[in-house]
Every structure is written in C-alpha cells, then in structure tokens.
Amino acid sequence: MNYTDLLADRTGKMGASAIREILKVVGKPGMVSLAGGIPSPDSFPMDTIKDLIDKVMSKYGSSAFQYDLSEGFTPLREAMADYLGQKGIRLSPEQVLIQSGSQGVLDSLCKVLVSKGDKIAVEAPTYLGAIQAFKPYEPCFIEMEMDDEGLIPESLEETLKNHNIKFVYTVPTFQNPTGRSISIERRKEIAEIILKYDALLVEDDPYSNLRYTGEPVPAIKTMAPDNVVYVTTLSKVLAPGLRIGVVAAPETISEWMVVVKQGVDLHTATFSQAIAAEYVAGGFLNQQLPKIIELYRPRHAAMLNALEKYFPADFTFSRPEGGMFIWVEGPEGLNLVDGYWQAVEQNVAYVPGKYFYTEETKGFSTMRLNFTMSEATVIESAIEKLAGVLKTL
Amino acid sequence: MNYTDLLADRTGKMGASAIREILKVVGKPGMVSLAGGIPSPDSFPMDTIKDLIDKVMSKYGSSAFQYDLSEGFTPLREAMADYLGQKGIRLSPEQVLIQSGSQGVLDSLCKVLVSKGDKIAVEAPTYLGAIQAFKPYEPCFIEMEMDDEGLIPESLEETLKNHNIKFVYTVPTFQNPTGRSISIERRKEIAEIILKYDALLVEDDPYSNLRYTGEPVPAIKTMAPDNVVYVTTLSKVLAPGLRIGVVAAPETISEWMVVVKQGVDLHTATFSQAIAAEYVAGGFLNQQLPKIIELYRPRHAAMLNALEKYFPADFTFSRPEGGMFIWVEGPEGLNLVDGYWQAVEQNVAYVPGKYFYTEETKGFSTMRLNFTMSEATVIESAIEKLAGVLKTL
Numbered sequence: 033m034n035y036t037d038l039l040a041d042r043t044g045k046m047g048a049s050a051i052r053e054i055l056k057v058v059g060k061p062g063m064v065s066l067a068g069g070i071p072s073p074d075s076f077p078m079d080t081i082k083d084l085i086d087k088v089m090s091k092y093g094s095s096a097f098q099y100d101l102s103e104g105f106t107p108l109r110e111a112m113a114d115y116l117g118q119k120g121i122r123l124s125p126e127q128v129l130i131q132s133g134s135q136g137v138l139d140s141l142c143k144v145l146v147s148k149g150d151k152i153a154v155e156a157p158t159y160l161g162a163i164q165a166f167k168p169y170e171p172c173f174i175e176m177e178m179d180d181e182g183l184i185p186e187s188l189e190e191t192l193k194n195h196n197i198k199f200v201y202t203v204p205t206f207q208n209p210t211g212r213s214i215s216i217e218r219r220k221e222i223a224e225i226i227l228k229y230d231a232l233l234v235e236d237d238p239y240s241n242l243r244y245t246g247e248p249v250p251a252i253k254t255m256a257p258d259n260v261v262y263v264t265t266l267s268k269v270l271a272p273g274l275r276i277g278v279v280a281a282p283e284t285i286s287e288w289m290v291v292v293k294q295g296v297d298l299h300t301a302t303f304s305q306a307i308a309a310e311y312v313a314g315g316f317l318n319q320q321l322p323k324i325i326e327l328y329r330p331r332h333a334a335m336l337n338a339l340e341k342y343f344p345a346d347f348t349f350s351r352p353e354g355g356m357f358i359w360v361e362g363p364e365g366l367n368l369v370d371g372y373w374q375a376v377e378q379n380v381a382y383v384p385g386k387y388f389y390t391e392e393t394k395g396f397s398t399m400r401l402n403f404t405m406s407e408a409t410v411i412e413s414a415i416e417k418l419a420g421v422l423k424t425l
Numbered sequence: 426m427n428y429t430d431l432l433a434d435r436t437g438k439m440g441a442s443a444i445r446e447i448l449k450v451v452g453k454p455g456m457v458s459l460a461g462g463i464p465s466p467d468s469f470p471m472d473t474i475k476d477l478i479d480k481v482m483s484k485y486g487s488s489a490f491q492y493d494l495s496e497g498f499t500p501l502r503e504a505m506a507d508y509l510g511q512k513g514i515r516l517s518p519e520q521v522l523i524q525s526g527s528q529g530v531l532d533s534l535c536k537v538l539v540s541k542g543d544k545i546a547v548e549a550p551t552y553l554g555a556i557q558a559f560k561p562y563e564p565c566f567i568e569m570e571m572d573d574e575g576l577i578p579e580s581l582e583e584t585l586k587n588h589n590i591k592f593v594y595t596v597p598t599f600q601n602p603t604g605r606s607i608s609i610e611r612r613k614e615i616a617e618i619i620l621k622y623d624a625l626l627v628e629d630d631p632y633s634n635l636r637y638t639g640e641p642v643p644a645i646k647t648m649a650p651d652n653v654v655y656v657t658t659l660s661k662v663l664a665p666g667l668r669i670g671v672v673a674a675p676e677t678i679s680e681w682m683v684v685v686k687q688g689v690d691l692h693t694a695t696f697s698q699a700i701a702a703e704y705v706a707g708g709f710l711n712q713q714l715p716k717i718i719e720l721y722r723p724r725h726a727a728m729l730n731a732l733e734k735y736f737p738a739d740f741t742f743s744r745p746e747g748g749m750f751i752w753v754e755g756p757e758g759l760n761l762v763d764g765y766w767q768a769v770e771q772n773v774a775y776v777p778g779k780y781f782y783t784e785e786t787k788g789f790s791t792m793r794l795n796f797t798m799s800e801a802t803v804i805e806s807a808i809e810k811l812a813g814v815l816k817t818l
Contacts, residue, residue, distance in 0.1 A: 033623050033652055035677035038591065040562075041540040043681055046688075073487035081490065085478060094466035097474065097664035132525060132690035139689045143561055147434045164688040168536055169433075198431065230426050259426060271490035273695030284428035288436055295439075295557040296532045297525035301694040302666030 042168050051160065051387045054372060058381045064414040066401045067381040069208065069356065075324045075404075076271045080316050081307065087314075088306040096306040102293045104130025105305035111313035112278050120254045121262060123280050129289060132300045134238060134265040134277040137289075138165035140296060141199075141234065141261065141281070144288040146171050150198040153191045155183050157359075157388030157395060159208045159236065162201055171198070173390035180350065182207060182214035185221040192229040199232040199261070204252055206239035206355025209388045209400035213353065216249050223255035232282075234261045239355040241269050241321055244329040246353035258282060266308050268356070269317060269324065274304035328356075334408035335401065338415035344423055356404045359385070362422065366397040371425050380418045435561050444553065444780045447765060451774045457807040459794045460774040462601065462749065468717045468797075469664045473709050474700065480707075481699040489699040495686045497523025498698035504706035505671050513647045514655060516673050522682060525693045527631060527658040527670040530682075531558035533689060534592075534627065534654065534674070537681040539564050543591040546584045548576050550752075550781030550788060552601045552629065555594055564591070566783035573743065575600060575607035578614040585622040592625040592654070597645055599632035599748025602781045602793035606746065609642050616648035625675075627654045634662050634714055636747035637722040651675060659701050661749070662710060662717065667697035721749075727801035728794065731808035737816055749797045752778070755815065759790040764818050773811045 058065045088096050103109065109125040116123055131137045138161070146152065146169040154162070156175035166173075174195050177187040183202055191197060202222075204214040214222065226233045235252045253262040259282075266276040277300075281289060293299065311317055335358055339349050343360070350359040362368060369384040385398025403411055451458045481489050496502065502518040509516055524530045531554070539545065539562040547555070549568035559566075567588050570580040576595055584590060595615075597607040607615065619626045628645045646655040652675075659669040670693075674682060686692065704710055728751055732742050736753070743752040755761060762777040778791025796804055 033625070033675070035625075035675050038538055038625060038678070039681065040536070040538050040543070043537050046681075046684055052684075070492050073491055076487050076490050078482075078487055078490075082482060089471075089475060094469050094471055094664075097469050097471075097666040098466055099463050099660075099665045132694075135688070136690045143433070144436050145431055145433050150433070161688075161691070166688075168685065168688055232426070232428075232431060267492075271487075271696075272492045273490040275690060275692070275694045282426070282428050285431070288432065288439075291439055291445075292561065295528070295554075295559075295561055296689065297529045297668060298554070299668070301525075301668045301697045303664075303697060304694045 042170055045170065046167050054384070057376050062379050063376070063381055064379060064406060064410055065381045066403070066406070066414060066418070067383045068402045068405045070405065071268050071272065071356070072327060072404050075327055077316065077320045080311070080320065081271070084307050084310045084314070084316070087310050088303070092306050096303050098302060100299050100302045100305070102290045102299045104128065104300065105302060105309060107313065108305045108309035111309050115312050115317065116280070120250055121280070127280050127286070129279050129281070129286060130300050130305055131277040131279055131293065132297055133267060133272070133275045134236060134263050135161055135165060136275070136296075136300070137263045137277045137279040138162055140289045140292045141285070142166050142169040142171070143292045144285055145198050151195050153188070153195070153197045153200040154390060155202055155207065156391070157209055157385060157398070158201065158390070159203055160388055162236065163390060175389070175391060178210065178212060180212060181218060182212045183218070183222065185218055185225060188222060189225045192225065192231050197231060199234050200226070201234045201236065203236045205237060205249065206242065206352050206357070208239070208355070209357055209383070209385065210359035211350045211352030211355050211357045212359070213249065219249065219252050220255060223252055226256050226259050230259070232259055232261065234263060236263045238265045238268055242325065242328060242356065243354035244325060244332050253280070261285065269321060270308060270311055274308060275300060276304060276308045328404055330408045331403045331406065331411055334411045335403040335415060338412045342416045342419035344419065347422065356402055358401045358403065360399045360401060362397040364397055366425060368397060368399045371421065374425070375418055375421045378417050378421050380414050380421070382418070435563055438563060439560050447777070450769050455772050456769070456774055457772060457799060457803055458774045459796070459799070459807060459811070460776045461795045461798045463798065464661050464665065464749070465720060465797050468720055470709065470713045473704070473713065474664070477700050477703045477707070477709070480703050481696070485699050489696050491695060493692050493695045493698070495683045495692045497521065497693065498695060498702060500706065501698045501702035504702050508705050508710065509673070513643055514673070520673050520679070522672050522674070522679060523693050523698055524670040524672055524686060525690055526660060526665070526668045527629060527656050528554055528558060529668070529689075529693070530656045530670045530672040531555055533682045533685045534678070535559050535562040535564070536685045537678055538591055544588050546581070546588070546590045546593040547783060548595055548600065549784070550602055550778060550791070551594065551783070552596055553780055555629065556783060568782070568784060571603065571605060573605060574611060575605040576611070576615065578611055578618060581615060582618045585618065585624050590624060592627050593619070594627045594629065596629045598630060598642065599635065599745050599750070601632070601748070602750050602776070602778065603752035604743045604745030604748050604750045605752070606642065612642065612645050613648060616645055619649050619652050623652070625652055625654065627656060629656045631658045631661055632748040635718065635721060635749065637718060637725050639746035646673070654678065659704075662714060663701060663704055667701060668693060669697060669701045721797055723801045724796045724799065724804055727804045728796040728808060731805045735809045735812035737812065740815065749795055751794045751796065753792045753794060755790040757790055759818060761790060761792045764814065767818070768811055768814045771810050771814050773807050773814070775811070
C-alpha cells in the first residue's frame with residue numbers, strides 16, 4: 033500500500049523533520065548541548081513532589097485517576113486563578129482552562145480560530161514550537177520586527193493596518209529564542225494598538241518567573257484583558273513531564289477550546305493536574321522559585337561573561353535578565369546551519385537560528401544558546417570552544 | 426470584540442454541545458446514571474498504583490518528570506510491544522507509539538490523513554468520541570451497516586467499491602455503543618476485503634480485555650497487519666486519568682503522527698507513562714484483569730436479566746459477552762431523545778442513541794446503557810424504573 037498517497041494536503045507542508053535530524057546528534061557522548069530548550073532536572077522539587085503525591089493519594093484517592101472535565105481539574109483551576117491574581121491577572125477559576133502543556137493551548141487555539149490561509153502575526157524570530165503547532169492549520173505567517181527591546185510597536189501597527197490578522201502571537205518576557213523582553217512602555221503601546229485595531233493577541237508567558245536580575249514587568253493581559261489570550265505553563269517551574277498548560281481566553285474562544293479538547297485528548301492527565309494543584313495551592317511554587325533562580329543565576333552570568341570574553345568582536349548577543357536563552361547574531365553572510373556540524377565535531381551543539389523564522393531565507397547568521405542545562409564551568413568552556421569554531425568559519 | 430467572527434470555518438460545524446447539555450443533569454443527586462462511558466473507580470488497582478509510584482520514583486527519579494520523546498516513553502513502548510505480542514499482534518517497540526488516550530490517537534491520525542471532504546467509513550452507530558475527534562477535520566462520513574454480529578462485510582465491500590475511502594473506522598470487539606463483536610469468520614472476510622481494495626482500516630480496541638463470557642477473538646490487525654492501524658488504551662484496564670493511548674500504524678503514517686504530536690502536546694505525560702510501563706512490564710495488568718472482570722461480570726448479568734424481565738416486548742437489546750455497554754432498540758417511531766427527559770425525571774439517565782450516528786435523522790428509537798458504574802442491585806431497579814418510563818412513551 034502506498035501510504036504517501038493517503039496523506040492529507042496539510043501533512044506534506046509540515047516538514048518539521050529538518051530540525052529533528054539536526055538535533056539527533058545532541059545526545060552523543062561527550063557533547064555539551066547548548067541546544068536544549070529544557071529545564072535542569074535539578075530544578076524539579078523532587079522531595080516536595082513525593083510529599084504532594086502522598087497528599088494527592090489520601091485527599092483525592094481514585095478520583096485522581098478517573099476521567100475528568102475537559103476544562104481542567106477544578107482545584108488546579110482554582111489554584112491557578114488565585115496564583116495569577118497575585119500577578120495582577122484577575123480571573124475567576126471558570127476563566128482558567130488547563131491544557132496539555134502550552135503546546136496543547138497553541139494547538140487548540142488554532143483549531144478554534146485558524147482556517148487555511150488565515151494570517152497569524154509572529155515575532156521574527158519566534159518560538160519554534162508555536163510554528164509547529166500552527167503550521168498544520170495552514171496559516172499564512174506575517175513576520176513582525178523586533179529589536180533588543182522585543183517586538184517593535186510600529187511594526188505591530190503596520191501589520192494590523194495592512195493585514196487581516198487572526199491573532200498576534202508574542203512571547204513578551206525572556207522570549208524563546210532571543211531572551212528579549214518587551215519593556216513596560218512598549219507593552220502599554222502594544223496594548224493600545226491591539227485595542228485600537230480591536231485585534232486578538234496571544235501572550236505566551238512560560239518564562240517570566242525565571243528572573244535573575246531587574247524588576248518584574250506586568251503581563252500585557254493586565255493592560256487589555258478582553259483582547260488577550262494569556263498562556264502559561266508549569267513546565268519551567270515544576271516539571272515539564274506533567275504536561276500542564278494554562279490558558280485564559282475570551283469566553284467564546286474558551287468555550288470552543290473545551291469542545292476542541294474533548295476531541296483531542298478528552299482532558300489533561302488528572303493525576304498530573306492533582307499534583308500541580310497541591311503544588312500551587314500549597315504555596316510550594318512560591319517556595320521553589322527562589323531555588324530555581326539560584327540554580328540558574330550563575331549559569332546565566334557564566335554564559336554572558338564567556339560570550340563577552342571569547343566570542344569574536346563581530347558577533348552580538350542578547351543580554352536577557354532571565355529565562356533560558358541567549359540569542360547570538362554573527363556577521364551577515366555567515367551560515368550557522370553549516371557551522372553547526374563543525375561545532376558538533378568539537379562536541380558543542382546549539383540551535384541554528386534559521387529554524388525560528390517562518391520565512392525560509394532568514395536567520396542563517398544567528399543561533400540560540402541555552403544556559404539552564406549545564407553548570408557554569410561547563411558553559412564557560414563550551415562557549416570558549418564554540419568561539420574557536422566560529423573563528424574558523 | 427466580536428469573537429464569533431474570528432472563529433475558523435471548521436468550528437461552527439463541530440457542534441458537540443447537544444450531548445454535553447443533555448449529560449449535564451447526570452450528576453444530579455439521586456440520579457442513577459446508565460449514561461456513563463467510564464470504568465468503575467473500584468476497578469483501579471489503587472494499592473498497586475501506590476507501589477508502582479514508589480518504584481517509578483526510585484527507578485527513574487527526575488527523568489519521570491522531564492520532557493520526553495514524542496514517540497512515547499521507551500520502557501512503555503517496550504512493555505506494550507511485549508504485551509500485544511501475547512495477543513498475536515507482533516510489533517517491535519519502535520512500531521508502538523504512545524499518545525494521550527485513544528482520543529489522542531484518533532485526533533493525530535486525522536491530522537495526518539484527512540483533508541476537508543475526505544471520506545471516512547464508520548459503523549452505524551459508531552463511537553461518539555471518534556465522531557468528535559474526526560469532525561474538526563471536516564470529513565464526509567460514510568455509514569456502514571451492522572447487525573447483531575457487528576459490521577456487515579458486504580456493506581464494507583459496497584462502501585469501498587463505491588467510494589474513495591481515506592480509512593475505515595471500526596470498534597470490532599464489544600463496540601461502543603452497541604456492545605456488538607465481529608465474529609472470527611467475519612473478521613477474516615473483512616481482512617480479505619481490506620486487502621482486496623488495498624484500503625486502510627483503523628481498529629479501535631479498548632474493550633477486548635473485558636470479556637465476561639465466551640472465547641477471545643483475534644484482532645483484525647493479526648489478519649492484515651500492513652493495512653490496519655491498531656489502537657488501544659489503558660483507560661479501562663488501569664486508569665483513564667493517566668491518559669495512555671497506544672497505536673501501531675504503518676511506518677509512513679506513524680512517522681507523521683510523531684511530527685503531528687510534537688505540535689499537539691509534545692508528548693504524553695512522562696510520569697503517567699512511567700507508571701503504566703511498570704504496570705504492564707511487571708505483570709500487574711495480567712494480575713488485575715481477572716479482578717476487573719469479577720467486578721463487572723455480575724453487573725453485566727444483572728443488566729441483561731433485568732432487560733429481559735422488565736423491558737417491553739417490542740424492545741430488542743444486544744447481548745454482548747463483554748465490554749461496558751448494551752444497546753437497546755425500541756419500536757420504530759419512538760423518540761428516545763424526548764424520552765430522555767422523562768427518564769431523568771424518574772432519576773434514571775441513559776445516552777440517546779441518536780448521538781452515535783453521523784447521519785442526523787437516524788437512531789431516534791435507540792439508546793446506550795452502561796453497566797460498569799453501578800452495582801447489580803442498583804442496575805436492576807434502574808432498569809425496572811426505566812422500563813416503566815418507556816411504557817408511558
């Protein structure tokens with residue numbers, strides 16, 4: 033049987049395999065991977081998790097293992113509404129939905145909103161997982177410009193003026209892949225533009241809790257609550273393997289996301305949600321955060337220092353105050369997709385920046401570096417080695 | 426902002442709300458629900474689960490909480506390949522994918538295969554969750570006929586002769602909603618027809634382990650391995666709240682399902698998968714099954730006996746040898762959607778059979794009854810009460 037003939041029209045267009053192929057070598061023995069997008073297992077509160085599991089078993093018993101509502105496990109929705117309230121995002125528990133990671137949110141959002149050919153405005157570069165979630169719905173991507181302070185409001189306004197945009201997608205704080213954050217002044221401008229054009233903005237916020245320096249900035253959701261879909265996750269502040277995503281969307285969209293989720297996976301794993309509920313409601317998230325920050329802060333500093341010390345002068349890099357990533361831009365004409373293989377030969381891996389652009393021709397001279405997975409001394413020597421490779425290109 | 430204008434073309438066509446509305450009253454105090462599709466919490470091996478969690482924590486540690494492969498947790502893929510091998514379904518671990526419930530399998534399968542307007546052949550009636558998974562992909566449903574022995578091979582052949590079918594969907598053993606099973610002779614015929622037309626068949630098999638009488642029948646997958654996507658789940662034999670679905674598909678389809686899953690939820694919850702891996706690999710599934718069967722067997726018998734004793738003579742019902750459901754057909758012209766509200770007034774709920782048909786006009790005189798959620802004596806009195814309501818219609 034020729035199964036290729038059976039594939040849907042959308043399938044051939046997905047093509048997520050290039051990056052998968054590239055990253056296959058990352059697990060090779062001796063490799064120092066700056067390519068990861070994952071939290072350190074040392075950030076997981078393993079002892080707390082053990083206690084929480086005991087609590088869940090005695091408090092919820094078999095109901096932690098039964099089918100549950102597509103909307104999410106009620107105690108987790110309550111805990112998240114309360115927790116987000118502490119950050120100025122005021123929601124009732126009914127306005128909070130739990131999905132299977134923020135990936136699950138991005139998928140169901142597209143299923144509800146995006147017809148083939150609809151336009152989604154994204155930052156250039158943008159989160160690769162969002163591109164992977166959106167692509168199967170065959171949208172047309174409109175790229176918006178960024179600078180060191182993140183999304184440029186004028187570029188957003190230009191985009192909304194010239195295009196019929198289904199939604200604007202942004203990671204405003206410690207963006208993946210750049211680490212850039214949008215300043216409070218710009219957030220206000222962005223909120224005004226969104227309101228002016230009566231547009232919908234999806235604010236993806238997985239990293240704002242991971243701040244090593246500087247002051248917190250409020251979410252755009254607090255500035256235009258009716259026009260913003262706020263997305264967050266416990267993957268970076270509890271454990272990604274539980275697959276907990278959280279979304280607060282306008283009511284019509286939220287209702288359809290529940291219908292869609294019934295078809296996709298019925299609901300997110302109940303046991304995962306029960307553990308997460310006890311973690312957030314019990315105040316353990318607030319206790320664990322400083323520990324996670326202390327774990328990452330020296331790694332963050334080590335990478336910035338090493339980049340300063342070793343990288344060629346014609347390379348620039350972002351200086352984020354938090355998150356998991358630093359973005360490097362080399363001189364124009366450099367090809368860091370080809371360069372990747374030379375770095376891998378020297379046992380250092382990164383993600384070529386090209387994969388974070390929706391336009392095929394962009395980003396060849398850029399790369400994303402992760403600093404959460406290795407200790408400071410390992411990071412320093414990896415950056416020194418990588419700088420050596422770059423000088424030969 | 427008018428969010429309704431923002432919805433995708435597909436969204437309005439989903440309309441899964443009628444059944445949700447109907448089932449909202451099921452949780453009312455005093456209600457005996459024969460409407461459920463869920464296993465009894467008494468079937469969950471809670472003590473074993475506690476031991477398995479301890480094992481997972483010491484064996485896998487933080488890796489049970491980390492991001493994992495979209496293909497599934499390797500020890501669970503190995504355990505399932507071995508387990509399915511015991512049933513004559515020979516697979517390497519690489520051929521087994523883990524997804525978020527069988528619901529997750531049905532969603533990703535459609536994403537890979539179904540373009541708008543593509544034809545899916547389904548049994549009439551068919552599993553409601555499959556309709557909900559398929560509908561967002563805007564297929565055209567072609568209904569195939571069933572009788573007491575399940576899908577009629579001649580109807581399948583007719584369908585494949587007259588239509589360009591993307592895939593045939595069947596629940597061959599203890600079907601939801603009818604409880605019907607396809608005999609071994611018919612399975613052989615079906616496999617031959619599938620091979621003759623070089624068609625793809627999706628065999629959804631959540632219930633075959635729940636056999637109370639009679640002899641096991643081999644899966645269609647064993648008869649046409651290259652043309653069958655085999656789907657199963659641990660929801661009925663461990664716990665649905667873990668959301669573990671299992672699929673073995675031809676390689677091309679399987680590879681794309683992995684790409685699709687990256688976009689949908691990255692992977693199924695690692696901790697859930699680790700518990701499931703230890704359950705299956707440790708032989709606990711084989712130990713628990715007889716207990717689950719002993720729990721359900723008297724309930725199954727009680728419902729069949731009560732139907733025989735109390736139901737009006739012009740009603741017929743299926744006599745499954747296992748599973749969770751019995752299918753009732755009333756005299757033509759009867760409306761059991763309207764009748765539902767009268768039953769609910771008497772504190773008995775069922776699912777009107779209409780919702781299991783893809784054609785709007787069918788199934789008004791039918792209903793699905795579940796026997797796993799209540800004890801035998803409760804079932805008997807509920808059926809007596811329901812019979813009383815039916816006589817007034």
